[in-house]
Amino acid sequence: MSDKNAIRVLIAKPGLDGHDRGAKIIALGLRDAGMEVIYTGLRQTPEKIVQAALQEDVDVVGLSCLSGAHKYLFKRVAELLREKDMGDVLVIGGGIIPDEDIPYLKEQGIDRIFKQGTMIKEIADYIRQKVDRPA
Amino acid sequence: MSHHRTSRTDLSRYVAGMQKGSERYLARLITLVESESESVPGIMRLIFANLGRAVKIGITGPPGAGKSTVIERLTREARDRKRGVGIVCVDPTSPFTGGAILGDRIRMDRHYLDEGVYIRSMATRGRLGGIADATSSVSKLLDAFGKDLIFIETVGVGQTETDILSIADLTVVVLVPEAGDSVQAMKAGLLEIADIFVVNKADRPGADNLANELTAALHSREDKVGLDKPVLTVQAAHDVGMAELYEAIEKQVQSLRSSGIFKRRRVEQRRNEFIRIVETMVRSSLLSSVDEDAALRDFVGRVEQGIAEPYTAAGELLQNGSLIKALRGDG
Numbered sequence: 001m002s003d004k005n006a007i008r009v010l011i012a013k014p015g016l017d018g019h020d021r022g023a024k025i026i027a028l029g030l031r032d033a034g035m036e037v038i039y040t041g042l043r044q045t046p047e048k049i050v051q052a053a054l055q056e057d058v059d060v061v062g063l064s065c066l067s068g069a070h071k072y073l074f075k076r077v078a079e080l081l082r083e084k085d086m087g088d089v090l091v092i093g094g095g096i097i098p099d100e101d102i103p104y105l106k107e108q109g110i111d112r113i114f115k116q117g118t119m120i121k122e123i124a125d126y127i128r129q130k131v132d133r134p135a
Numbered sequence: 136m137s138h139h140r141t142s143r144t145d146l147s148r149y150v151a152g153m154q155k156g157s158e159r160y161l162a163r164l165i166t167l168v169e170s171e172s173e174s175v176p177g178i179m180r181l182i183f184a185n186l187g188r189a190v191k192i193g194i195t196g197p198p199g200a201g202k203s204t205v206i207e208r209l210t211r212e213a214r215d216r217k218r219g220v221g222i223v224c225v226d227p228t229s230p231f232t233g234g235a236i237l238g239d240r241i242r243m244d245r246h247y248l249d250e251g252v253y254i255r256s257m258a259t260r261g262r263l264g265g266i267a268d269a270t271s272s273v274s275k276l277l278d279a280f281g282k283d284l285i286f287i288e289t290v291g292v293g294q295t296e297t298d299i300l301s302i303a304d305l306t307v308v309v310l311v312p313e314a315g316d317s318v319q320a321m322k323a324g325l326l327e328i329a330d331i332f333v334v335n336k337a338d339r340p341g342a343d344n345l346a347n348e349l350t351a352a353l354h355s356r357e358d359k360v361g362l363d364k365p366v367l368t369v370q371a372a373h374d375v376g377m378a379e380l381y382e383a384i385e386k387q388v389q390s391l392r393s394s395g396i397f398k399r400r401r402v403e404q405r406r407n408e409f410i411r412i413v414e415t416m417v418r419s420s421l422l423s424s425v426d427e428d429a430a431l432r433d434f435v436g437r438v439e440q441g442i443a444e445p446y447t448a449a450g451e452l453l454q455n456g457s458l459i460k461a462l463r464g465d466g
Contacts, residue, residue, distance in 0.1 A: 005170040006233065006258065031234035036258045041241035048247040052240060055254055057162035085159065 007035045007131050009060040012049040013042050014077065017067035022095070026062060029120030035127070046076035054084055059131045062123075063110075065095040071104060078109030090130050094118070141167060141174050150181040153280055158253060161280050165255055168272040175272060182279035187401075189221070189278035190388055193303030195265060195289040195296050195328070200309040201335040203242035204371040205380075206286045210246055212381035213284050220252045221277030221285040225266050228258040235259075239288060253277065265289035265296030271408070274302055297328055301404055304397060305387055309333045310349075312341035326352060330364060330387050333380060337368035362390060420462045428461035 011027045013020055020042050027037045038056050040049070053061050061081070063074055070093065078091050093105065094114040102113050111130065114123055149167075152160035167174045194202050203224065210220050224239035237256035246252040255277075259267045266289055277285050287303060289296045299306055308329035313336075332353075334346045349366045365383050369376030391397040425431055434452050437443035452458045 006235075006260070008166075027236055031229065031236050032232050034233040036228075036235045036237060036256075038237045038240060038256050041244060044244075048244070051247050052254075054159055055162055056256060057166045 007060065007127060008038065008056060008058040009035050009062055009127065010038045010040065010049070010053050010056060010058045011062045011064070012040050012044050012052070012077075013064050014044050014046055014049060014073040015065055015067045015069045016043060017065065018042060019066055020064070022066075023062075023064040026064070026094070026120065026123065030062075030124055030127070033120070033124035033128075035124070046073060046080055049077055050080040050084060050086070053081065053089060054086060058089065060090045060092065060127055063091065063093045063095075065093070065097070068096070070095065070097055071101055074105055074110050075108040082109065090127065092123070092127070141171060143177055146174060146177045147181065150178065153276070154185070156281075161253065161276060162255075164276055165269075165273050168276065169257065169260070169267070169269040179272065179275070182275060185279040186275055187278070189274075189282050189285050191274055191278075191285045191287060191302055191304045192384065193287050193289065193299035193306040194309060195299055195306060195325075196291060196309035196333075197311075198291045199313075200291065200311045201371050202288050202291055202309050203239040205307075205309055205333065205335060205369075205377075206288055207243045207245065208371050208374060208377040209286065209381055209384070210243070210252060212378055214246075214249060214251055218251075218283040219281060220246075221274070221280070221282035222252065222254045222288070223270060223273055223277070223285065224254070224256045224288045225270060225290050226256065226258055227290050228260050230261075253280070253282065259290060262298075264298035265291075266298045266302065271302050297324060300328055301407060304400060305330045305384065305391060307331045307333055307384065309335050310345065311336045312339045312345050321352060330362065330391070331380075331383055332364065332366040334366065334368045335371050337370050337375070338373070342368055362387075362394065362396065417462060421458075424461045424464065428457075430457040431461045 009030055011023050013023050024039070027039045030037050038052065038058065040052050049061065061077065063077060065073055074093050081087060081089050081091065091110050092112050092114065093110050096116070097105070097113050105113055112126065149160045149164050153164055164178060168178060194206055196202055206222060210222065213220050222243065224237065226235055226237045226239065228235045235258035237258060240254055240256055243254055246254065255273060257267050257270060257273065262268050266287070270287065274285050274287060287299060289299050306328050308325045308331070310332065312334070332349050334342050334349070336342070346366050346368050353364050353366070365387070367376060367380050367383055369380055371377060388397070425435060434443070434448050434457070438445050438448050
């Protein structure tokens with residue numbers, strides 16, 4: 001039996017916005033980069049996202065938010081992860097995020113915000129480098 | 136998550152933590168049995184004494200039949216009755232990239248924050264047959280964790296997904312009217328593996344017809360085990376017929392137990408698993424000793440040169456004890 005160590009990523013949409021085409025495209029792109037992507041659907045609370053991340057034992061949580069509530073929602077996810085002793089999980093974000101909010105989000109524990117127009121390969125490479133696992 | 140080998144003390148700590156009710160340790164142990172095969176024997180040894188209590192229910196059927204929704208609704212019924220539930224959802228790994236989209240959780244949203252429900256998504260990681268190599272070990276971990284009911288959702292290509300029989304105590308096959316007539320179910324071998332049939336989305340045309348055909352097909356078969364297999368029509372998404380389905384499952388578990396089939400299945404599953412484990416160990420031990428052991432090397436050399444006929448050589452190897460000696464490492 002050979003060891004099959006795939007990077008596991010949770011893609012989640014916190015908050016109330018109703019569009020997940022972007023999140024689905026990211027999910028597909030990361031799958032094509034050889035990752036196992038757990039997709040949980042729309043309108044998730046931070047509590048639900050963190051509970052799913054815990055049960056699924058993911059390496060990465062990717063958050064997408066278009067509603068403008070990212071400052072609260074992303075921060076809360078990072079906070080809850082730390083509370084659950086999951087501070088080592090990589091948290092990344094995307095969606096409609098103004099530049100001026102990025103330093104704040106980084107301070108709160110969001111490792112990186114990917115702007116609109118980012119190539120998925122860049123995200124995949126970033127995850128691989130951060131999670132430090134061979135492709 | 137580390138990629139160095141997990142030490143035995145860490146494994147004991149994880150198992151002890153899990154047995155105290157930590158989902159975090161359970162999650163970590165599941166990752167280990169999925170990705171670090173050398174940890175599996177140690178983990179299985181540690182949980183062995185706590186196995187066998189949970190009832191494992193396989194849910195299979197074609198894509199889009201509503202398997203995840205059926206599990207979500209059955210979980211509600213189980214939670215109303217204060218039963219702890221574990222859910223394992225298997226989705227396919229892409230043979231091209233090794234990646235996977237695991238999307239069955241979407242339908243189970245309402246149970247995320249219920250402490251009595253643990254949901255885990257798994258990719259097949261190259262295995263065919265509807266489940267992953269590690270699915271059996273994962274269901275054992277959920278059993279040892281103390282869950283009463285474990286639902287295992289297979290990939291759902293609908294054909295030849297019979298590997299679920301190696302784990303499940305009872306198998307539910309979910310079909311929809313659109314999935315074709317009962318001939319499809321006969322082709323796929325579903326008649327044989329099902330203990331209960333569910334025709335979901337029963338508000339659509341053709342549902343009653345499909346249910347009747349299935350019932351007729353089941354009755355015309357001379358069933359070896361003599362088990363009555365119910366056919367239920369439901370609408371999982373509208374919560375129609377789901378309490379009845381839950382009760383039918385409970386009743387079927389009772390019939391399986393009282394007829395001795397329940398026990399017989401587990402005996403057979405353990406036996407097959409044991410033989411598989413021995414096979415794997417013998418194989419890996421053979422591969423590692425084939426170039427080390429003098430007697431083995433001699434046999435292989437003659438086969439390689441085309442001097443010895445391979446079946447004859449293999450038979451001799453077993454007969455004269457060279458193989459056993461080589462596997463023991465004292466050849």
